[in-house]
Amino acid sequence: MSMNTFEERRARLAKSLREAGGGLAVIRTAPERPRNADSDHPYRHDSSFHYLTGFDEPGAWLVLHASGESALGCHASDPEMEIWHGHRLGVDAAPATLGVDAAFDVDTLDAAILARLDAAPAVWFPFGAGAEVARRVDGWLAALRSRARSGVEAPMVQRDLSVLVNEMRLFKDAGEIATMRRAAQISADAHVRAMRYAAARFRATPNGTVREYEIEAELLHEFRRRGAQSPAYPAIVAAGANACVLHYAASDAELRAGDLCLIDAGCELDGYASDITRTFPADGRFTPAQRELYEIVLAAQQASIDATRPGARQRDAHHAAVRVLTQGMLDAGLLDRDAVGNVDDAIRSSAYRQFYMHGTGHWLGRDVHDVGEYLSLGEAAAPQIDGMGREVVMKPSRVLEPGMVVTLEPGLYVRPAVGVPERFWHIGIRIEDDAVVTEAGCELISRGVPVAANEIEALMRRTS
Ligand code: GLY
Ligand code: MN
Numbered sequence: 001m002s003m004n005t006f007e008e009r010r011a012r013l014a015k016s017l018r019e020a021g022g023g024l025a026v027i028r029t030a031p032e033r034p035r036n037a038d039s040d041h042p043y044r045h046d047s048s049f050h051y052l053t054g055f056d057e058p059g060a061w062l063v064l065h066a067s068g069e070s071a072l073g074c075h076a077s078d079p080e081m082e083i084w085h086g087h088r089l090g091v092d093a094a095p096a097t098l099g100v101d102a103a104f105d106v107d108t109l110d111a112a113i114l115a116r117l118d119a120a121p122a123v124w125f126p127f128g129a130g131a132e133v134a135r136r137v138d139g140w141l142a143a144l145r146s147r148a149r150s151g152v153e154a155p156m157v158q159r160d161l162s163v164l165v166n167e168m169r170l171f172k173d174a175g176e177i178a179t180m181r182r183a184a185q186i187s188a189d190a191h192v193r194a195m196r197y198a199a200a201r202f203r204a205t206p207n208g209t210v211r212e213y214e215i216e217a218e219l220l221h222e223f224r225r226r227g228a229q230s231p232a233y234p235a236i237v238a239a240g241a242n243a244c245v246l247h248y249a250a251s252d253a254e255l256r257a258g259d260l261c262l263i264d265a266g267c268e269l270d271g272y273a274s275d276i277t278r279t280f281p282a283d284g285r286f287t288p289a290q291r292e293l294y295e296i297v298l299a300a301q302q303a304s305i306d307a308t309r310p311g312a313r314q315r316d317a318h319h320a321a322v323r324v325l326t327q328g329m330l331d332a333g334l335l336d337r338d339a340v341g342n343v344d345d346a347i348r349s350s351a352y353r354q355f356y357m358h359g360t361g362h363w364l365g366r367d368v369h370d371v372g373e374y375l376s377l378g379e380a381a382a383p384q385i386d387g388m389g390r391e392v393v394m395k396p397s398r399v400l401e402p403g404m405v406v407t408l409e410p411g412l413y414v415r416p417a418v419g420v421p422e423r424f425w426h427i428g429i430r431i432e433d434d435a436v437v438t439e440a441g442c443e444l445i446s447r448g449v450p451v452a453a454n455e456i457e458a459l460m461r462r463t464s
């Protein structure tokens with residue numbers, strides 16, 4: 001029988017364990033989190049656990065030996081509990097369904113681990129996975145050490161499993177990219193729906209207002225009716241000046257004609273995130289000042305897209321965007337040439353950070369800020385410009401390869417300040433797309449929603 005995706009991933013992980021000296025890997029799924037006496041927060045599996053098992057019931061642990069032998073600890077079938085919480089796969093069905101070699105009742109986890117950990121050279125688990133995991137590992141090691149006189153050999157080393165799994169997760173296979181493409185299309189359609197909703201409201205009542213939460217409701221409606229399980233992160237819907245608050249959540253502020261609306265929202269579909277930002281005029285027409293800054297951000301994003309290709313470094317996109325943004329700030333008069341000098345001076349002094357203070361992208365995958373090393377650890381450290389625009393000695397940024405997925409998300413955020421032209425005050429703009437690195441360059445999978453200013457205006461004019 002051919003291996004399924006999850007068996008194949010476990011086989012690759014076991015090979016990495018062997019190459020790293022062997023041992024036993026242990027990873028658990030996310031715990032359930034009680035909200036109050038009789039209800040939990042919505043349950044979401046652990047991304048790495050699910051990546052290796054495809055199993056989304058709570059309470060489960062995967063145990064993988066470097067030999068390739070795998071075992072799953074899960075809740076046993078229990079007709080009484082299943083009346084309340086639904087069907088459980090159960091111990092008997094797990095091996096055939098999930099392709100693991102064995103399964104055990106998770107209530108017997110300690111015994112199952114101890115039997116496998118004896119004489120293993122190392123125990124691998126994701127560091128930082130919480131106090132419970134570290135406590136269990138300590139307990140297993142103590143139990144084995146206490147039997148040393150009976151010839152039991154406790155592992156001498158604890159190692160971070162995340163290093164191996166994160167590296168695997170950084171490269172998306174065709175199936176993962178297909179899911180991410182679908183997630184991005186749903187999110188793009190949700191943005192279209194939100195823009196059209198705002199336009200319709202202002203057509204009906206030109207002097208009216210629309211609350212941020214009404215726009216958010218349109219996004220969530222589209223996500224859910226298309227089968228996405230949830231938002232990948234809390235949606236940002238920011239009316240006017242709220243766009244200058246980077247982590248603003250959709251709240252109850254009023255959007256008025258003449259304002260910009262910034263939406264940063266993406267759904268999670270089948271365990272994969274999408275992450276899209278669009279900024280549009282509430283009533284469908286950019287003002288000249290809004291359009292002037294919008295075109296700068298759009299050009300910066302194009303520069304970051306052009307810099308995203310195999311062989312380039314992940315941070316090149318940021319440097320490309322910063323250069324275009326900084327030149328734009330000088331041309332628009334946001335930055336005063338007499339005070340900050342030319343574009344190189346303004347980059348070197350970080351003067352641009354008054355209006356652009358975040359990075360231009362991050363890995364995207366199962367998590368919206370996905371796992372994966374950002375630095376090229378095999379290379380020598382040298383002076384680099386870090387994410388805050390400072391020169392620091394560190395490893396160079398990671399070289400991009402096909403199958404990596406990044407976001408490209410430049411912006412401009414203008415808070416009122418002395419010397420800043422008043423017509424730009426309170427304008428906040430970000431444009432964000434999701435890019436798959438291909439053999440030839442990169443492919444944007446989130447362009448199902450328009451991004452050019454004219455196309456956004458045309459979409460918002462459409463009444464059918
Ligand atoms: N939506 C989170 C981010 O853009 O990084
Ligand atoms: Mn993002």
Ligand code: MN
Nearest residue numbers: 264275276432
């Ligand atoms: Mn975003």
